[in-house]
Amino acid sequence: MAAGSTPIRGLSQLRFVSLLLVCLVVAAATTPPSFTEDIERKIDTFAKKIMTCRDIVGISMAVVSGNTTLMAKGYGLANRATGQPMTGSTLCGIASLTKAFAATLLTKLLSKSSHSLDSRVRDVLGTDFTFSDCERTRRATIRDLLAHRLGVPSNNYARMQDGLTRKKLASIIRFFDAENEFRNSFVYNNLMYGLATYISEKMGGRSWEDLLQEHIFTPLDMTSTTFTHVANLSRSDIAKPYLKFGTSWKPVSLLLHKYWGELGGSGSILSTAEDMGKWLQFQLGEGPDGTGEVLSRNSLDETHRPVSVIPESASSAQFRKPHCPVSYTSGEYALGWRRGYYRGWPMILHTGTSWGYGGLATLLPDRGLAVYTGITGRDSGYRGRRLLHMYTADLLLGVEPWLNLTTACSFLPDSRKRPRDTLYTVRPMPSPGEYVGTYGNFAFGNLTVAEDKSRLILRYGRLGKWSLAPTGRGDRFKGSAIGLVPLTLPVITFDRDSKGAVQQLQIPKFNPGNPPVFTRRLKESDAPPPQPCADDPASTGSGSGRQCRLACLLFFASVWVMTW
Incomplete structure (x- = not known):
């Protein structure tokens, strides 16, 4: 018996040593070097x-x-x-x-x-x-x-x-x-x-x-x-x-x-x-x-x-x-x-x-x-x-x-062109007074267009101020930043109503996929009321929907108990 037990003991020791070596290898692989x-x-x-x-x-x-x-x-x-x-x-x-x-x-x-x-x-x-x-x-x-x-x-x-x-x-x-x-x-x-x-x-x-x-x-x-x-x-x-x-x-x-x-x-x-x-x-x-x-x-x-x-x-x-x-x-x-x-x-x-x-x-x-x-x-x-x-x-x-x-x-050198101070070709200004006014959007708030020494200035809040330069393409302008925000506006488009009066402006830079439209003299008080959205009983989250589901579960559980 004693002689026959030696190989088993040796095998156990071998497994122990193998396991120890694996642990040491894993530890070595996951322990970062000292910060020298x-x-x-x-x-x-x-x-x-x-x-x-x-x-x-x-x-x-x-x-x-x-x-x-x-x-x-x-x-x-x-x-x-x-x-x-x-x-x-x-x-x-x-x-x-x-x-x-x-x-x-x-x-x-x-x-x-x-x-x-x-x-x-x-x-x-x-x-x-x-x-x-x-x-x-x-x-x-x-x-x-x-x-x-x-x-x-x-x-x-x-x-x-x-x-x-x-x-x-x-x-x-x-x-x-x-x-x-x-x-x-x-x-x-x-x-x-x-x-x-x-x-x-x-x-x-x-x-x-x-x-x-x-x-x-x-x-x-x-x-x-x-x-x-x-x-x-x-x-x-x-x-x-x-x-x-x-x-x-x-x-x-x-x-x-x-x-x-x-x-x-x-x-x-x-x-x-x-x-x-x-x-x-x-x-x-x-x-x-x-x-x-x-x-x-x-x-x-x-x-x-x-x-x-x-x-x-x-x-x-x-x-x-x-x-x-x-x-x-x-x-x-x-x-x-x-x-x-x-x-x-x-x-x-x-x-x-x-x-x-x-x-x-x-x-x-x-x-x-x-x-x-x-x-x-x-x-x-x-x-x-x-x-x-x-x-x-x-x-x-x-x-x-x-x-x-x-x-x-x-590696991946910086190839993008750096922004430059914007210089636009000065073209004849359409009648500046046509564009002057306050324009509003329910999401973006108000901005103003004013005339200053024969040029148009666009202001938006405390941060945005741009000098507008006509592009020579109708009612399209470019905006050169002169305020706190160093942001160029490549395109600003004014739209006219059926009588030819300027009524709206769009700034694609603010949302290229769906540019916000600012309407002349639009007031915050003109905003429509929120869309009525009654809670759907099946909607996720807490509240009435969850209570309804709980009530339904209790009802079916009671029916099952009575029929069983």
Whole structure:
């Protein structure tokens, strides 16, 4: 017996050793190398190289592993005029990276209420609230808002109108018509995150800014983070946003960001590399919020869960084979986050661009790694940011980077023409007085056309001001920006009534697929009442439909019991 048991014992030992070797191999494959001075030096060199060829003035960068911020620093300049350097404590606009904060806050508030992400919008805002059609009014949920599933075009420039508060946005959202299928399309829409901001305020009973401070910034010790529409814009620690016109850099007024950010959740946060490192630790399930004070692990995972499929853009297709030796995809949208893969590893990310500010946050959750960059400048197609993140990820993953200081600039070079200061050929002005007046649109508000020294000036809210130049083609003009918004209007068309009087104007730039029509002397009080949309018992969400289904189930259950 003893002699016969030896092979069995030997086999068990062999299996144990084999299993141990497998575990060691797996551990070696999934444990990133230590963050050495050499790795940091390589990141420094690559970041500085990226700036030289991707139209970037300054970079704010954080690198995170688990519950540790490995580095938080800056490159380039925060202010070209003074030579002030960008540092880890410089405030930079993070643009649409704000959306993840908005989604996290709203998810937190919902978890403490009787509602959920699948509650209908009108269950929170009341039955007086409507979208442009009854299907969306009856069925649209908070998850639909956060995942861009409503099929309503961006209409982003409507944010320039005077008096657009979050409450008013909720009342006029019905005038923005849907152009794509409900829940079967992905149409990115900043206005819907403004609406989500208002929902948070209704649920939390306080301003969105105060709620973020209480529920996210303070628990995560993000002591420097603030908002473009709240901060003292004269602070020296705010990086100046820049855009390039031809070969010249021009600063963008911070007043533009102040007014542009008033809707909150779409893109209004100013933060530092140091604070964003803490935010990324939290998103990885690590850091100061290990107790779940900000959000439970299940709820955090819910914000990361894919909801919508994102059609692949021409730009995104360039970041996979055959154009790119490794795959970098972002084909799904969660709640304030995109989902994809890098080198086969699941990836959570979001981009952002807003008038001279830009951002990119990337998480590899299975490896416990994350990278943030905020930039000032242009960086067309997010290419510089993406390449910097891929290079940094390779170093942290312990693989040989496929990028180097040459391919940092040669891979997908920036071939798009830079905007230039617009100069138009001056043509004879049709009778200017014909066009002068106030024009209104129920969704976009009012704009005015005035005559100033024999030229026409178009004004739209506090931000938009253009000098109109006739094209020589009837009532068509071009608009050269002379206000806070550096936006050229290639075409502005005036329309006449049957008697030949100018009655309307259209600006295709505001929505190319369906340009808004502004009508002369149209008043807000002329708006039609909301379309009546009684709740459909079969509609999703809470309320009467769910109660009806419950009553039906109870009825059939009682019949079954009696007949049985």
